[in-house]
Amino acid sequence: MLVDNGVNGDSRVQKEARSAAEAGWDVVLLGRSPDKKEHTWQIGDAQVRLVRVPAPLRRRRHEYRRAILRAPLAYKPGPLAAYRKQKVKAWRADLSIRLVLARRSGGLGALRLLPARLAARLLSRWVGLRHRQTRRLDERRKAMTSPLDRFTTAFWQRTMGDRAWRRLDPGLWDYELAFGKEIDALKPDVIHANDFRMLGVGARAKLRASAKGRTIPLVWDAHEFLPGLKPWDPHPRWHVAQCAHEKEYARHADAVTTVSETLATMLAERHGLSEQPAVVLNAPDGEISPEQAAEPVPDLREQCGIGPDVPLSVYSGAAAPQRGLDIMVESLPRLEGLHVAFVVLRPNSDYMRSLRTRAEELGVSDRVHILPYVPHYQVVPFLSSADIGVIPIHHWPNHEIALITKYFEYSHARLPLVVSDVKTMGDMTVKTGQGEVFEAENVDAYVRAVEAVLKDPKKYRDVYETSGLLEQWTWEHQAAELDAVYTKLVTGSSRGER
Structure with a gap:
């Protein structure tokens, strides 16, 4: 079972893991660690493992390049602009203290500091100008509203179609590189991918297993209608990238579950699904365990x-x-x-x-x-x-x-x-x-x-x-629906071997 968050706070995923384990499935729930450490715990008989997801691809490639034509005076991307601005501030602070001491001592000490003070002032203005250009360039790159930005976004969509997410949001690969090896090592009988980011991770794991002669059914649990989602990432390429990613991999799902009949119909129409998704409402537990x-x-x-x-x-x-x-x-x-x-x-x-x-x-x-x-x-x-x-x-x-x-x-x-x-x-x-x-x-x-x-x-x-x-x-009623989906996909396997 895959989810792109830290599990805590996601009641649907927690209930899915617990109820599937209670039904006899051997459940390993892989989520994203909120820090640089891996975490493990149990939800009933289900094992939870939060894996580290380094995110070096979160920044798009153009954000690492200088923009000679758009901002010729801007510093190169990275910490240099902040470093240079702080360095000049430190120099001027030092000169101000040296001036205080020189005036206290009398003589020509204060006069000797004049060239350095003038140079520091000029350099401060120069660095400030370059720092402002760097900041404005960063803001333009985040907004991506220029004609060139709109053209490149449309270009990748037109030329690559659903594969355009690779250019528009390469950060999706960070999830693959963190989760993929973990899934392969588990050699699962069923992969349950929650929501749109994990859909691609699960589909690629299924395809890798197929290349090695293993058949792994993929269940996609769609929590949202992605085209209608208000993007939680303001970057203008984020939403179109997620939609393209979802469309590319939806066809690899062997079964789809979702949260309402209306959404089930919309998903079937958008992705041309051969079967209507099963509805698993995110209802509360009718009963809770003794320890709870x-x-x-x-x-x-x-x-x-x-x-x-x-x-x-x-x-x-x-x-x-x-x-x-x-x-x-x-x-x-x-x-x-x-x-x-x-x-x-x-x-x-x-x-x-x-x-x-x-x-x-x-x-x-x-x-x-x-x-x-x-x-x-x-x-x-x-x-x-x-x-x-x-x-x-x-x-x-x-x-x-x-x-x-x-x-x-x-x-x-x-x-x-x-x-x-x-x-x-x-x-x-x-x-x-x-x-x-x-x-x-x-x-x-x-x-x-x-x-x-x-x-x-x-x-x-x-x-x-x-x-x-x-x-x-009640969740007990919904859990039976989910168990039926799993069972249908692995018909003929022994429940005792799960």
């Missing part, structure tokens, strides 16, 4: 410092501007007494700090609580003491097509929902009646939705008593 159950669950309200009667709304999950969390802060002056809890992976990220600053400006900082993640098997009981579960995401193609993890977590916590009007979640919320839907990014509509839920929370909680609603939204 033995761990005490933190108290959400205690961590917020509030009592049981204080109204509390919660957001749990990834934190980014397109997730729309700002509306929960902006609305607080109009929602008297309501507290907000953000349960996020990085409580001190730039985005969360900006929300904290905005809360201070609005005078509501005492009602905003930013908390770290808890283990995925504790999420549901942890959130259950809140009054409202909020999903305020903006309209992006990927946001329209799935019931995301937190939707199921809030549901199992039996929280009334306040959801923006993205299609799939908005439609489901209207269908079940488990919450209110508001127009995304509209503070007035959001306030009305929250007020409606707080006015009659029992109306929404009663929906969860509907027979079968939550039973189908």
Whole structure:
């Protein structure tokens, strides 16, 4: 099983590994180490190994070259510009101290320093000019908006097609060079590649094994519709490179799993798949293991410092501007007494700090609580003491097509929902009646939705008593689907040999 992150914080991958091992598969989950060390641990009977992924190819080839025509005075790429600027500063600092000492001693010492001081001033201006050109060149290379940059991007796409990622984002090779040898050494019976970067790694491992006479089925678990993803890397070549990489290797997948029926249909159409992808929802565990159950669950309200009667709304999950969390802060002056809890992976990220600053400006900082993640098997009981579960995401193609993890977590916590009007979640919320839907990014509509839920929370909680609603939204049900995919691919092999 392959994933391009550090596993912690990725509940879907953790649950896949644990449940597959419980079903009798010998699972090794390979992830990316967050530092220069390798890490190993167990998730149930599944072994987790985080491998080092050196990234020298992350910088594109042109970033190592001087740009004689575009910036003739810029220093060559690398640390030289910063070194030269700092060196001149140090020289001038030294001369200023020598001048102080010379003046204290009297005589002609200060006069003798005049040529050196003049030279240092001139050199400082010259180095400053070159440093500014270097910085501007770096900025242009990151933006890549010049006619030449646009031409070269289009040139590689036109001439290389789906193979263009090799030029547009060679950093994808860093994953291959780190993971490939690890996979080959394991000689797996099935490769399960999570998401688009690991798809290529898994496909190439499958092809290498085939060349040696071994057949390894490849399962591609598509978490997102990549063309509709808001790029998390701002480089203008990143997104087109990932899309090309995915298209090149999608045809090598023997089975595809994904997170919703809508996304399954979109993937089948985009990649010309012979079979509709199997849907494996990222639902919470219906049951947890004895060792997990033995761990005490933190108290959400205690961590917020509030009592049981204080109204509390919660957001749990990834934190980014397109997730729309700002509306929960902006609305607080109009929602008297309501507290907000953000349960996020990085409580001190730039985005969360900006929300904290905005809360201070609005005078509501005492009602905003930013908390770290808890283990995925504790999420549901942890959130259950809140009054409202909020999903305020903006309209992006990927946001329209799935019931995301937190939707199921809030549901199992039996929280009334306040959801923006993205299609799939908005439609489901209207269908079940488990919450209110508001127009995304509209503070007035959001306030009305929250007020409606707080006015009659029992109306929404009663929906969860509907027979079968939550039973189908459990990971145990989804794990059976995943196990069926594996079993179909290796029909005829002995489960005892896995």
